Amino acid sequence: MDSLRRKAQQLLESKEVDCIIGYNEGSSGNVHAGFITTPGQAEKLIFDDRCKQNLGVYLTKHEVMRLGKLAIVAPVPVMRTVLILTYECQIVENSVKVLGIGLDGQFLDFNEYADIEKYLTDHCNEHPEEDKKLIEKISAMSVEERWDFWHETLKPCIKCFACRQACPMCYCVRCQVECNQPQWIPVQSSELGNMEWHFMRAMHLAGRCTGCGDCGRSCPLGIPVHLLTFKMSDVVLDNFNTKAGLTIKEPSTLSTYKANDKETFIR
Amino acid sequence: MSMEIKSIQKDSLDKLFNSLKSRGNLIYAPVKVKNEVQFDFVEKFEQITDDFIQTTQSVKNSVFPKIETLFKFVKTGKEVKMLDMDMSLIPEIVIWGIHPCDVWGFDSLRAIFTWDTHDMFFEKRMDKLTIIGMSCAKADDYCFCTSVNLGPGSTKGSDVLLTKTGNGDYIAELVSDKGKALATSMPDVFVQAVQSKKEDFLVVVEKRFDSESLIPKMQKKETFDSPFWVTNSLRCLGCGACAYVCPTCACFDIQDEGYGARNIRFRCWDSCGLKQFTIHTSGHNPREVQSQRWRQRLMHKFAYMPERNKVTGCVGCGKCSRACPVDMNIAEQLQEIDQKM
Numbered sequence: 001m002d003s004l005r006r007k008a009q010q011l012l013e014s015k016e017v018d019c020i021i022g023y024n025e026g027s028s029g030n031v032h033a034g035f036i037t038t039p040g041q042a043e044k045l046i047f048d049d050r051c052k053q054n055l056g057v058y059l060t061k062h063e064v065m066r067l068g069k070l071a072i073v074a075p076v077p078v079m080r081t082v083l084i085l086t087y088e089c090q091i092v093e094n095s096v097k098v099l100g101i102g103l104d105g106q107f108l109d110f111n112e113y114a115d116i117e118k119y120l121t122d123h124c125n126e127h128p129e130e131d132k133k134l135i136e137k138i139s140a141m142s143v144e145e146r147w148d149f150w151h152e153t154l155k156p157c158i159k160c161f162a163c164r165q166a167c168p169m170c171y172c173v174r175c176q177v178e179c180n181q182p183q184w185i186p187v188q189s190s191e192l193g194n195m196e197w198h199f200m201r202a203m204h205l206a207g208r209c210t211g212c213g214d215c216g217r218s219c220p221l222g223i224p225v226h227l228l229t230f231k232m233s234d235v236v237l238d239n240f241n242t243k244a245g246l247t248i249k250e251p252s253t254l255s256t257y258k259a260n261d262k263e264t265f266i267r
Numbered sequence: 268m269s270m271e272i273k274s275i276q277k278d279s280l281d282k283l284f285n286s287l288k289s290r291g292n293l294i295y296a297p298v299k300v301k302n303e304v305q306f307d308f309v310e311k312f313e314q315i316t317d318d319f320i321q322t323t324q325s326v327k328n329s330v331f332p333k334i335e336t337l338f339k340f341v342k343t344g345k346e347v348k349m350l351d352m353d354m355s356l357i358p359e360i361v362i363w364g365i366h367p368c369d370v371w372g373f374d375s376l377r378a379i380f381t382w383d384t385h386d387m388f389f390e391k392r393m394d395k396l397t398i399i400g401m402s403c404a405k406a407d408d409y410c411f412c413t414s415v416n417l418g419p420g421s422t423k424g425s426d427v428l429l430t431k432t433g434n435g436d437y438i439a440e441l442v443s444d445k446g447k448a449l450a451t452s453m454p455d456v457f458v459q460a461v462q463s464k465k466e467d468f469l470v471v472v473e474k475r476f477d478s479e480s481l482i483p484k485m486q487k488k489e490t491f492d493s494p495f496w497v498t499n500s501l502r503c504l505g506c507g508a509c510a511y512v513c514p515t516c517a518c519f520d521i522q523d524e525g526y527g528a529r530n531i532r533f534r535c536w537d538s539c540g541l542k543q544f545t546i547h548t549s550g551h552n553p554r555e556v557q558s559q560r561w562r563q564r565l566m567h568k569f570a571y572m573p574e575r576n577k578v579t580g581c582v583g584c585g586k587c588s589r590a591c592p593v594d595m596n597i598a599e600q601l602q603e604i605d606q607k608m
């Protein structure tokens with residue numbers, strides 16, 4: 001942690017960056033994202049087991065982008081987020097300084113994204129054990145049982161969209177759930193509407209999920225929606241032998257992006 | 268109105284439940300679901316729990332449902348026929364074991380839904396409620412009811428307020444005429460008051476700020492223009508969690524949904540925290556960034572509602588802070604404004 005703070009302080013002193021997105025002590029024993037803009041504040045940076053939020057979500061938020069040149073404290077899912085966002089043209093290669101935190105908790109000072117790619121080749125995050133077990137259990141169900149399981153699990157969803165807003169990959173200016181001409185997904189939080197919303201979300205994240213688990217963690221009702229995108233990652237891995245966010249050179253498995261696409265609705 | 272006080276012995280609480288049930292009421296009460304406690308319609312007394320500090324969601328669903336069908340319309344050829352909802356189907360509901368903060372949330376909702384046009388759905392649902400409140404013996408540091416003129420034993424808005432005493436019996440304060448009538452109709456349940464003092468059984472909730480001093484500060488132009496809002500909301504994700512769990516947040520959207528010839532128009536919860544909330548057809552968004560939306564949320568509750576509706580739009584339950592995925596703590600922020608502005 002000392003090396004992280006020292007580096008942060010030095011980056012701000014030398015004006016190499018204007019803001020460091022990291023973790024700070026929060027209220028009631030929580031931690032929360034902090035936006036460090038002066039060298040003196042660097043000592044507020046912390047890193048421990050509670051620091052789970054995928055801070056990569058802030059890299060596409062306007063008011064954060066306006067702060068100037070950014071650095072980000074990046075455990076492995078955040079590293080992967082940075083690479084995906086780079087490939088998807090949301091950030092420019094090497095523009096955001098990455099203050100890595102390895103799987104072993106050590107500080108990693110990356111100079112460029114190629115170094116992150118190198119690190120990730122043999123240090124990728126895996127789903128936590130309890131999630132693996134749950135996914136196994138759900139996968140072993142018959143189609144009918146699985147339908148019932150998700151029907152019951154998603155029934156309480158109030159469509160607050162915390163899961164979407166917490167996900168760094170859900171950066172669309174206009175989400176499909178908000179399109180009403182024509183309307184694709186029912187606006188109301190009804191049993192079928194909830195299913196449609198979550199299946200759509202899972203499909204849009206298939207092969208793009210970094211495994212951070214923030215969607216599930218952010219749900220106020222404790223609905224484990226991350227299991228859907230985790231499962232999609234497993235399916236992609238089994239079928240295509242790829243994982244999202246390990247490189248900036250290739251598109252994610254199920255989606256491509258062309259800067260010169262002739263359709264204007266794609267930005 | 269003088270308040271009558273009775274007591275209910277611990278073994279007659281289920282009698283109260285069963286009598287209410289047998290009179291045809293639906294009972295909306297706290298039940299344990301997995302790791303949380305939520306209000307739900309219950310069939311049996313045993314389903315109810317009183318072992319919780321706060322439910323994740325408020326009880327507003329009972330009068331401001333997450334989806335309220337306003338009318339139906341059927342198309343036959345070029346004809347469109349409108350069908351009103353049958354208001355007589357709105358059921359009598361007893362809200363059981365609700366904490367004082369949540370109870371007072373109904374008052375904020377009433378202030379909004381009857382401000383100019385009286386919303387008939389809301390009013391009808393409100394009329395059909397009987398509220399049996401329960402004082403708080405436990406709190407956590409998200410609770411700040413005492414900062415907004417309420418408290419763990421506040422009777423405001425309840426028909427009957429129960430306080431559990433040391434031996435398990437309840438002090439029953441009959442707050443409204445409805446509450447008195449209920450007690451009169453069940454003389455074997457509501458018995459002679461005991462000699463205990465309710466204050467002895469209430470949790471102490473520390474006062475974080477004083478809404479009397481905060482409100483004028485919130486109404487100052489300098490507060491509106493302060494950099495406080497950007498600094499303190501950079502981490503806000505712009506979701507609907509805080510508003511949807513809030514007992515007083517009343518924003519809604521109106522939508523149509525069609526199933527071939529059968530269609531409904533309904534209103535459903537919406538939130539000022541969501542980017543789409545204020546977007547104009549032209550594409551212009553007067554609340555362009557998240558700090559403006561976060562400011563709106565607090566301003567609405569602590570500046571605009573006090574001025575326009577003569578109530579504070581927050582009951583200090585802390586549900587929003589508990590539900591927020593990124594630890595936006597409303598009490599902490601309000602306290603800071605009260606101290607600094």
Ligand code: SF4
Pocket residue numbers: 156157158159160161162163164218219220221222223225
């Ligand atoms: S966060 Fe939970 S309640 Fe909100 S939309 Fe997602 S699954 Fe539904």
Ligand code: SF4
Pocket residue numbers: 054166167168169170205208209210211212213214215216226229
């Ligand atoms: S889908 Fe969930 S687990 Fe995957 S990147 Fe998004 S927030 Fe993280």
Ligand code: SF4
Pocket residue numbers: 509512513514515516568580581582583584585586587588597
């Ligand atoms: S704003 Fe928060 S603390 Fe206030 S009433 Fe709503 S949920 Fe409770």
Ligand code: SF4
Pocket residue numbers: 162502503504505506507508509510540587590591592593594595
């Ligand atoms: S304060 Fe929290 S719950 Fe409310 S919109 Fe922001 S992130 Fe969502």
